[in-house]
Amino acid sequence: xxxxxxVVVLCLACGFxxxxxxxxxxxxSLEEGAGGVGGKPQAAxxxxxxxxxxxxxxxxxxxxxxxxxxxxxxxxEFSLCYWNPYWMLPSDVCGMNCFWEAAFRYGVKMxxxxxxxxxxxxxxxxxxxxxxxxxxxxxxxxxxxxxHIFAEDQLHDSFKGILDSWSFLQxxxxxxxxxxxxxxxxxxxxxxxxxxxxxxxxxxxxLKEVDSLLYVDTDILFLRPVDDIWSLLKKFNSTQIAAMxxxxxxxxxxxxxxxxxxxxxxxTGVNSGVMLMNMTRMRRKYFKNDMTTVRLRWGxxxxxxxxxxxxxxxxxxQDLLNIIFFHNPESxxxxxxxxxxxxxxxxxxxNCQEAEEEGIFILHGNRGVYHDDKxxxxxxxYEALRNENIHQKTSPVKKKKIFNHKHWDLKSQGNxxxxxxLLKMTASIPY
Numbered sequence: 042x043x044x045x046x047x048v049v050v051l052c053l054a055c056g057f058x059x060x061x062x063x064x065x066x067x068x069x070s071l072e073e074g075a076g077g078v079g080g081k082p083q084a085a086x087x088x089x090x091x092x093x094x095x096x097x098x099x100x101x102x103x104x105x106x107x108x109x110x111x112x113x114x115x116x117x118e119f120s121l122c123y124w125n126p127y128w129m130l131p132s133d134v135c136g137m138n139c140f141w142e143a144a145f146r147y148g149v150k151m152x153x154x155x156x157x158x159x160x161x162x163x164x165x166x167x168x169x170x171x172x173x174x175x176x177x178x179x180x181x182x183x184x185x186x187x188x189h190i191f192a193e194d195q196l197h198d199s200f201k202g203i204l205d206s207w208s209f210l211q212x213x214x215x216x217x218x219x220x221x222x223x224x225x226x227x228x229x230x231x232x233x234x235x236x237x238x239x240x241x242x243x244x245x246x247x248l249k250e251v252d253s254l255l256y257v258d259t260d261i262l263f264l265r266p267v268d269d270i271w272s273l274l275k276k277f278n279s280t281q282i283a284a285m286x287x288x289x290x291x292x293x294x295x296x297x298x299x300x301x302x303x304x305x306x307x308x309t310g311v312n313s314g315v316m317l318m319n320m321t322r323m324r325r326k327y328f329k330n331d332m333t334t335v336r337l338r339w340g341x342x343x344x345x346x347x348x349x350x351x352x353x354x355x356x357x358x359q360d361l362l363n364i365i366f367f368h369n370p371e372s373x374x375x376x377x378x379x380x381x382x383x384x385x386x387x388x389x390x391x392n393c394q395e396a397e398e399e400g401i402f403i404l405h406g407n408r409g410v411y412h413d414d415k416x417x418x419x420x421x422x423y424e425a426l427r428n429e430n431i432h433q434k435t436s437p438v439k440k441k442k443i444f445n446h447k448h449w450d451l452k453s454q455g456n457x458x459x460x461x462x463l464l465k466m467t468a469s470i471p472y
Contacts, residue, residue: 154185157185158253159178160189160191161258162220162237163192164236165193168199168200170259172200172203173262174260176426178263178267179210179213181266183266184266184271185214189215189244190216190218191219194219200217221247222240222243223243230347233347233351235357239358239361241256241316242343242358245323246324253274253318254317254318255270256313256315257314258315260314260411261314261315262403262404262406262422264400264402264403264422265402270317270376273374280371280372281371281372281373282318282326284374285362286380287375287378288309288312290394291389291392292309294385297363298310301360303360303364304368305364305367306366311362311373312359314407317374328365328368328372330368332345346361377395378393379395381403381405382405384406387416
């Protein structure tokens with residue numbers, strides 16, 4: 042008997058709950074018919090996505106706006122999360138289902154993984170150097186990388202074959218681009234200084250969807266995570282749009298202060314082989330110049346500068362950058378020489394104090410020193426990274442061991458100066 046009684050009580054309880062649920066759904070449907078609660082979740086989605094600036098946000102925002110106009114005028118502008126569907130709200134408040142509100146709140150907290158954007162321009166016989174540079178970035182970096190590779194058409198298949206074979210790493214994506222210059226002056230830009238070198242000037246105009254970018258020459262080698270130099274973006278003040286290292290530390294051996302026939306930044310100029318850019322700011326800024334009293338945007342200033350100074354510049358696009366930042370010094374962040382360490386820092390004696398104290402972070406093997414015997418320490422590092430098998434897991438300990446055998450090669454030659462330079466190079470490599 043008790044068993045039947047329990048069943049009856051259970052059925053009555055279920056029936057009572059079902060009745061309450063039916064009444065609550067009826068109330069909600071009546072509110073929707075009056076233009077009340079039904080539009081609220083969509084309106085909330087519009088307010089969140091509309092400020093995101095992305096295409097999907099704009100699409101949802103437009104539908105949310107329609108829902109906003111359709112709701113009852115009695116509803117206040119704020120929403121109230123309610124857990125009980127049959128809780129009686131005040132007459133001037135429209136409730137929002139907590140499931141929707143919690144979903145959007147969770148969505149706001151979710152942040153996409155930041156990728157470090159790295160760009161390089163490769164022409165001629167620069168395939169091996171470029172691949173070695175990319176390999177050094179992958180070996181040491183922590184965050185996922187996005188490579189933007191601008192190369193001549195005949196190099197695309199080679200890049201694609203090599204990079205596709207590295208896809209198992211799952212730590213990078215890449216995009217290949219053709220060499221692109223403004224059509225009316227393409228020939229003039231392409232032959233400026235070295236083939237394709239001036240392509241870097243047009244990266245803010247080509248990569249319009251990229252906010253920030255690290256550009257490097259093909260003869261760059263990373264000895265620390267790319268994340269470290271990327272973090273310098275956070276040190277920019279409100280006026281700074283780009284960062285580079287000085288061309289020289291010692292004015293007595295500086296090139297710009299002794300030979301330049303055009304304006305240049307600071308005391309010794311800057312070197313553009315490693316250039317960190319906030320490209321959103323670059324595209325927005327109006328630049329002071331010595332051609333007109335009107336300030337010009339990035340896309341409008343380049344060709345007039347070339348026409349005015351093309352007979353006075355030696356180092357092509359780097360000279361144009363020096364001219365731009367001479368007139369706009371507040372826009373440049375200057376980082377230390379250890380982020381762009383070149384043979385000039387040791388060929389006439391050591392003159393990069395930061396490298397002496399903390400080691401070398403980024404190696405720049407200009408003057409072709411990776412391929413001759415003039416700077417054995419530079420060549421030793423390059424060959425160690427070039428020969429490293431990226432298909433084998435590179436453990437933290439191995440990151441430093443890949444250079445160790447070169448110490449003995451240099452010491453056996455009795456070249457203590459080169460050994461000293463090599464030790465500075467390996468000193469900053471993280472275990």
